[in-house]
Amino acid sequence: MNEDITSPTVICSFVISGRNFDPEGFSRLIEVQPTRIWRQQNPSLVNRAELPTIEWRFQIQYDSCNWLNHPIQDILNHFTLYQSELRSFVEQHNCASHLLVKVRGDLEGIDLSVEANTLEQLCKMGARLCFAIEATD
Numbered sequence: 001m002n003e004d005i006t007s008p009t010v011i012c013s014f015v016i017s018g019r020n021f022d023p024e025g026f027s028r029l030i031e032v033q034p035t036r037i038w039r040q041q042n043p044s045l046v047n048r049a050e051l052p053t054i055e056w057r058f059q060i061q062y063d064s065c066n067w068l069n070h071p072i073q074d075i076l077n078h079f080t081l082y083q084s085e086l087r088s089f090v091e092q093h094n095c096a097s098h099l100l101v102k103v104r105g106d107l108e109g110i111d112l113s114v115e116a117n118t119l120e121q122l123c124k125m126g127a128r129l130c131f132a133i134e135a136t137d
Contacts, residue, residue, distance in 0.1 A: 007066040008105025008136075012075040013059040014127070016086075017052035018095030026056055026089055030082040035059045052096070065103075067111045072101060072129075073118050079125060087126040097127040104134045 016026060023037045038055040040046050046053055058078065062071040076099070079086055090097050099122060103110065114129075122129055
């Protein structure tokens with residue numbers, strides 16, 4: 001690897017979103033405190049049934065990340081003990097769950113592969129995997 005190449009920053013956010021659920025109750029259930037709870041404030045959007053009105057988010061930023069699997073696995077490890085409770089909660093409350101992975105920086109400095117066992121863990125949780133990539137020179 002070229003010494004001038006720096007590894008990018010990766011921000012991983014595990015998100016539960018929906019319309020009618022108690023985010024504080026969810027935190028108690030899985031014993032993880034969110035980094036942010038968002039509630040829709042725009043009245044015209046609250047009435048749109050297809051849009052979520054509540055979002056529970058747990059986010060960690062990883063600076064100088066050289067393998068994408070590491071931050072994904074790290075954030076998923078926070079939920080390992082409560083995978084079945086998490087999945088049941090999401091289904092019971094008609095929520096959606098996803099892991100958003102944002103990569104910012106020089107992509108030459110990172111291995112973008114994700115191991116099968118990491119993807120399997122995400123599937124057990126019933127969560128989608130989403131990427132946002134902002135490559136720089």
